[in-house]
Amino acid sequence: MNRFGSAQERIQQLRDEIDRHNQLYYVLDDPQIPDSEYDRLLRELQGLEAEHPELITPDSPTQRVGGTPLKAFNQVQHRLPMLSLDNAFSEEEFASFARRVKERLGSDSEIRFCVEPKLDGLAVSLRYEVGILVQAATRGDGSQGEDVTHNVRTIPSIPLRLLGEDWPQILEVRGEVFMPKAGFERFNQQARRLGEKEFVNPRNAAAGSLRQLDPQITATRPLDMFCYGFGEIEGGNLAQSHSASIGRLKQWGLRTSPELKTLTNLEQCASYFEQIAARRDGLKYDIDGVVFKVDSLADQEQLGFVARSPRWAIARKFPAQEELTTVESIEFQVGRTGAITPVARLKPVFVGGVTVSNATLHNMDEVAKKDIRVGDTVFVRRAGDVIPEVVRVLVERRAGDVAPVQLPAHCPECNSDIIKPEGEAVARCSGGLYCSAQRKQAIKHFASRRAMDIEGLGDKLVDVIVDNGMVQDLAGIYSLSHAQYAGLERMGDKSAENLIQALEKSKHTTLARFLYALGIREVGEVTAAALASHFCKLEAVKQAESNDLSTIEGIGPIMAEHIIAFFRQSHNLEVIQKLLDVGVHWDEVEAPAVETQILSGKSFVITGTLSRPRSEIKDELQAMGAKVVGSVSKKTDYLLAGSDAGSKLAKAQGLGITVLDEDGLRWLLDSF
Numbered sequence: 001m002n003r004f005g006s007a008q009e010r011i012q013q014l015r016d017e018i019d020r021h022n023q024l025y026y027v028l029d030d031p032q033i034p035d036s037e038y039d040r041l042l043r044e045l046q047g048l049e050a051e052h053p054e055l056i057t058p059d060s061p062t063q064r065v066g067g068t069p070l071k072a073f074n075q076v077q078h079r080l081p082m083l084s085l086d087n088a089f090s091e092e093e094f095a096s097f098a099r100r101v102k103e104r105l106g107s108d109s110e111i112r113f114c115v116e117p118k119l120d121g122l123a124v125s126l127r128y129e130v131g132i133l134v135q136a137a138t139r140g141d142g143s144q145g146e147d148v149t150h151n152v153r154t155i156p157s158i159p160l161r162l163l164g165e166d167w168p169q170i171l172e173v174r175g176e177v178f179m180p181k182a183g184f185e186r187f188n189q190q191a192r193r194l195g196e197k198e199f200v201n202p203r204n205a206a207a208g209s210l211r212q213l214d215p216q217i218t219a220t221r222p223l224d225m226f227c228y229g230f231g232e233i234e235g236g237n238l239a240q241s242h243s244a245s246i247g248r249l250k251q252w253g254l255r256t257s258p259e260l261k262t263l264t265n266l267e268q269c270a271s272y273f274e275q276i277a278a279r280r281d282g283l284k285y286d287i288d289g290v291v292f293k294v295d296s297l298a299d300q301e302q303l304g305f306v307a308r309s310p311r312w313a314i315a316r317k318f319p320a321q322e323e324l325t326t327v328e329s330i331e332f333q334v335g336r337t338g339a340i341t342p343v344a345r346l347k348p349v350f351v352g353g354v355t356v357s358n359a360t361l362h363n364m365d366e367v368a369k370k371d372i373r374v375g376d377t378v379f380v381r382r383a384g385d386v387i388p389e390v391v392r393v394l395v396e397r398r399a400g401d402v403a404p405v406q407l408p409a410h411c412p413e414c415n416s417d418i419i420k421p422e423g424e425a426v427a428r429c430s431g432g433l434y435c436s437a438q439r440k441q442a443i444k445h446f447a448s449r450r451a452m453d454i455e456g457l458g459d460k461l462v463d464v465i466v467d468n469g470m471v472q473d474l475a476g477i478y479s480l481s482h483a484q485y486a487g488l489e490r491m492g493d494k495s496a497e498n499l500i501q502a503l504e505k506s507k508h509t510t511l512a513r514f515l516y517a518l519g520i521r522e523v524g525e526v527t528a529a530a531l532a533s534h535f536c537k538l539e540a541v542k543q544a545e546s547n548d549l550s551t552i553e554g555i556g557p558i559m560a561e562h563i564i565a566f567f568r569q570s571h572n573l574e575v576i577q578k579l580l581d582v583g584v585h586w587d588e589v590e591a592p593a594v595e596t597q598i599l600s601g602k603s604f605v606i607t608g609t610l611s612r613p614r615s616e617i618k619d620e621l622q623a624m625g626a627k628v629v630g631s632v633s634k635k636t637d638y639l640l641a642g643s644d645a646g647s648k649l650a651k652a653q654g655l656g657i658t659v660l661d662e663d664g665l666r667w668l669l670d671s672f
């Protein structure tokens with residue numbers, strides 16, 4: 001064999017191997033060689049192709065990113081139209097779809113459906129001729145789309161050539177190109193850092209990325225594709241059913257939905273929909289419903305189409321997550337630490353399954369950035385249990401002369417000056433506990449379950465006692481008598497009695513809870529616990545200096561400042577003294593028994609979706625002596641990452657911190 005022959009053979013070997021590893025890595029999520037090894041193979045192939053340019057073929061893994069940018073997109077005529085789907089918005093609508101299907105098929109038995117989530121990306125048709133990807137096109141108007149082959153080739157999970165050999169000579173595969181949520185977050189973070197434009201949502205990001213003339217740009221965007229259907233097929237067959245045909249696509253190296261199932265009755269369909277809806281936020285990509293397709297291809301053919309949708313498929317949609325409404329007014333709320341938060345009062349609108357009439361605007365920078373004004377028509381978004389958000393203003397609907405929103409000079413609650421330090425986004429009321437709004441929030445926090453845990457001292461009651469001028473500070477709640485509580489509206493003798501008992505009981509607490517309950521800025525439960533176990537005594541915390549504090553995991557310079565500032569304020573010291581005087585106390589904190597705890601001194605961060613509630617895992621880790629903190633830093637020892645881990649994972653990897661999944665954690669614990 002001559003040199004040329006062996007180069008050709010080696011090139012083929014390398015391409016096969018690289019394709020196989022691409023498939024393992026991008027399609028099956030099951031990488032089997034380290035990245036360095038993969039890079040070595042790719043470099044060897046690049047080297048050989050550089051020596052033998054005549055051997056380069058378009059399906060070579062080195063050829064994903066093409067040469068020069070396009071001037072414009074070419075139009076592609078779809079040989080079979082790319083259809084859309086009918087929608088069902090309720091279980092009843094789905095049931096009547098299933099009934100119609102049965103009637104048309106004249107069938108008595110249950111219909112088998114192939115089901116999977118409806119992806120919120122954009123539909124793309126891939127055309128393979130003799131196993132080679134020759135064209136990719138967007139849906140466009142269904143009969144004509146844009147040629148995006150150059151961009152689609154850069155998506156690593158899309159094979160440039162199909163695996164195996166039993167594919168039809170012409171195979172058009174349809175599916176959804178999307179940007180996974182984590183990639184979207186990463187992309188926007190970077191855009192923010194560089195001062196570039198962010199995308200509104202992952203779907204726009206996917207569409208914007210595919211509509212680039214320069215494939216070099218698309219290649220940097222984290223796109224993926226799930227295939228869910230077919231266009232033209234010639235010179236070969238798929239299977240008898242939709243689900244089995246999708247199974248073939250998988251064998252040929254195309255990525256399909258891991259959630260795909262076949263179901264045989266309405267109850268199963270309803271419960272699949274519910275399950276997917278419940279898991280929606282935890283999925284790695286955006287979805288907006290579930291697609292149900294009659295599984296038998298013969299039945300599909302018999303059912304045919306109406307207008308632009310097949311009679312054999314339907315999308316059951318989740319309630320819309322974005323709606324238009326108007327801003328009726330913008331008010332300013334005062335938080336526990338005096339932070340002034342602008343809040344939009346909205347014309348009530350049903351979005352994401354609930355009626356929304358308020359949305360926080362966070363701070364004045366945000367209001368200015370989004371340019372939100374009273375009377376504006378705005379997009380409101382509510383996804384899952386995320387708080388409603390004003391996404392953007394429809395400026396073209398604004399009446400001419402509305403002035404931008406101004407930060408008030410005085411607190412709407414107590415009229416003290418509002419101060420916005422230079423360079424900070426948050427403005428604050430300077431009234432402290434003189435401000436009734438801050439006092440209310442401070443007492444609510446103090447009484448809350450994870451702080452002093454005063455059962456019966458609910459938000460409404462706190463509002464009443466503050467509004468009536470009955471308490472001036474945190475200690476005040478302990479000084480009110482049974483009669484004073486019992487005399488309040490909707491408070492009987494019995495509830496006052498219970499409350500007095502709860503107040504008494506709360507006096508026996510822990511130093512950690514007490515520190516947390518004080519409501520020191522930025523000091524959450526974890527930091528409070530860290531302070532308690534580091535200093536053991538309240539007196540020591542009060543006198544802590546910034547160099548002491550900075551040795552504690554999770555306490556950075558800003559938090560240290562807040563802690564020191566809190567204990568410098570004489571009125572805070574007075575309130576603490578009053579609380580001790582009314583009998584608040586705790587057991588001595590013992591210095592942690594370092595030797596007996598296997599994780600002592602180790603710091604953990606937990607991120608992503610795990611098999612159990614995070615708080616449960618956190619409690620266990622803490623019980624073994626670990627510190628569990630909220631953000632990754634150089635001081636972090638381990639990141640416990642579940643699925644959908646985003647920026648924390650990236651940061652931990654960047655810092656070379658050990659990343660564990662739940663199995664890894666078990667293994668770590670077993671190894672002690």
Ligand code: IVH
Nearest residue numbers: 083084085117118119123176228229291310
């Ligand atoms: S099946 C005959 N399956 O929804 C039409 N479509 O509203 C076959 N879509 O344009 C479509 N996820 O872009 C199907 N799992 C899925 C889908 C899906 C998203 C999109 C697709 C289509 C649109 C119709």
